[in-house]
Amino acid sequence: MAYTYDPQNIFARILRGEIPNKTVVETAHTLVFHDIHPHAPVHVLAIPKGAYVNFDHFAAEASAEEIVDFHRTVAKVIADLGLSGEAGYRGITNAGRAGLQEVPHYHLHILGGRVLGRLVDPA
Numbered sequence: 870m871a872y873t874y875d876p877q878n879i880f881a882r883i884l885r886g887e888i889p890n891k892t893v894v895e896t897a898h899t900l901v902f903h904d905i906h907p908h909a910p911v912h913v914l915a916i917p918k919g920a921y922v923n924f925d926h927f928a929a930e931a932s933a934e935e936i937v938d939f940h941r942t943v944a945k946v947i948a949d950l951g952l953s954g955e956a957g958y959r960g961i962t963n964a965g966r967a968g969l970q971e972v973p974h975y976h977l978h979i980l981g982g983r984v985l986g987r988l989v990d991p992a
Contacts, residue, residue, distance in 0.1 A: 874920040880974035884918055893946055898938040901946050910982025911950050911958070915943050921975040923964035943977060952981040959985050
């Protein structure tokens, strides 16, 4: 599938330094920062620095180095934020219209710090 990346999306602008963020950690291929509208006591976003629209785009086209860096960085952040093990957390990514994706740049929400309830209400 061909993906159309919008270089003016808010995360692209954050990566270019045009919009400030509260950085948790930054690596060669990944940026993790606090969500400006948190939905839990802990709510951070992890984004790859590459121009990927959603998870399947990232998984299909990112280099092995980008993929490893992203996942290892997320694992470190989860541990550093005290969410590992029994504490627990939720990782959420939305894709496309039906998935209610708001920003067309792949991003992973990491939420924790309380019991989060059901993920999806049964229909």
